[in-house]
Amino acid sequence: MKSYIAVDIGASSGRLMLAQSKDGKIVLEEVHRFSNGFTNESNHDRWDINHLIHEIFIGLEKVKKMGINEVELGIDTWAVDYVLVGFDGNKLEDPISYRDKRTTNAVTELTSDLPREYIYEKTGIQFQEFNTLYQLYKENKELLAKTDKIMMIPDYIGYVLTGNAVTEITNASTTQMLNLRVGLFDKDLLDKVNVDQNQFPRLVESGTILGNVCHKWHQEFDIPETEVITVATHDTASAVAGTPGQGDRWAFLSSGTWSLLGTELNVPENGLAAFKENYTNEWGAYGTYRFLKNIMGLWIAQCVRHELGDKYSFGELAEAATAVKPFQQFIDINDQRFTNPESMIKELQEYCSETGQIVPETPGELFQAIYSNLSLFYANELSKLDEILGYHIEKLNIVGGGSNVALMNQLTSTLANVEVIAGPSEATAIGNVLVQMITLDEVENINAGRKLIAGSFKLKHFQPEKDKYGDILVEYQEFIKNRG
Secondary structure, three states, rough: OOOOOEEEEEEOOOEEEEEEOOOOOEEEEEEEEOOOEEEEEEOOEEHHHHHHHHHHHHHHHHHHHHOOOEEEEOOOEEOOEEEEEEOOOOOOOOEEOOOHHOOHHHHHOOOOOOOHHHHHHHOOHHHHHOOHHHHHOOOOHHHHEEEEEEEEHHHHHHHHEEEEEEEEHHHHHHHHOOOOOOOEEEEEHHHHHOOOHHHHOOOOOOOEEEOOOHHHHHOOOOEEEEEEEEEEOOOOHHHHHOOOOOOOOOEEEEOOOOOEEEEEEEEOOOOHHHHHHOOEEOOHHHHHHHEEEEEOHHHHHHHHHHOOOOOOHHHHHHHHHHOOOOOOOOOOOOHHOOOOOOOOHHHHHHHHHOOOOOOHHHHHHHHHHHHHHHHHHHHHHHHHHHHHHHOOOEEEEEEEEHHHHHHHHHHHHHHHHEEEEEEEOOHHHHHHHHHHHHOOOOOOHHHHHHHHHHHOOOEEEEOOOOOOOOOOHHHHHHHHHHHH
């Protein structure tokens, strides 16, 4: 029986998940969890990448102590951030976080020469100030001159583990520098940010075997024999691979720190309607495209909970929210002011005050405001998705942490008039493992894998509640339109 390890690292934490196939089902177990976060160093918010790598080895030591001597391993993380590696093979400095303020106004500056329509036609990627394109545009030019290789975060971790360097396509597509037509980094865009194609390791598909963990790490840590497989290294790509969507006309909502809402296409959609709505065509596993919208997500809830002293669980806060009437205020939760404020609670309250609305005060009021407005945003984006695609999405698969928030899932189902299928919450790790299993021929293909997932994990179903909330969505859409 093969043992698979999914290394799944997000903005606030990382974990190693052990997966095995037993009695025709995937069995998943968390073996190690560790913290993650950025700190301000040299006037920039930076990730401690060495800490993350060290924790992977600590987790692998725990796996070895479980009596497991051989494992497969895949790595997925967040997107857009990168590590600059010098000609000696070592990182030049810790990577800067996408939440760093260095890219403020970078989109406006870069697109003064290259029109947005031109960039979108080439890449199909939505405009966000933290995209790698704008990070490199603001990068220290002297540092770039010393750079041999630019590696996305999961590719760099794989490089440190095995000594082999690649650029996996699902994460590379988020840079807003891959050309949809030629399948390579676009020369015009690279020239604009003073980067050469050769500074990126070779592009590879999800499911590429990277190699074994270097011998030197076995001398330092008591770990199993480990073969690393380059999975869908962007965590959203892994989450979508781990979503048990079946048939046609289904959408996904990967609900975590960020909310990624969209559908899976075989052909990218980068026409004028998609451009105007700022939808993105991120590359997925097995020749697919994740046609989606990037939404602020549970980051707001995480910040508010932290400001409340972490004395409430998310379950307790959701329960408190159910006692509060929904839709007491309309909030554009994708507003840039909520990206990284000093106080999320204060920012939410000031927004409501500025717009002449009821100001949420208690934990229950704050969380009802968050969940109500996330649901409104999801329903609004689903209506836009219907317009672009030319048909009505009938089922929404919600995966990730948000799949556990029944209040938000039911509101979304009713507002959007879709069936919501919630779960699995661990879709990212499951998708990571699934790509490994397909690579090693334990699962035939992605469709067979999704059926396996549906039979392995408990899913919850929510149906629209008829004649409830009336024209709330229409009122919200008008509010957002008037806000510009």
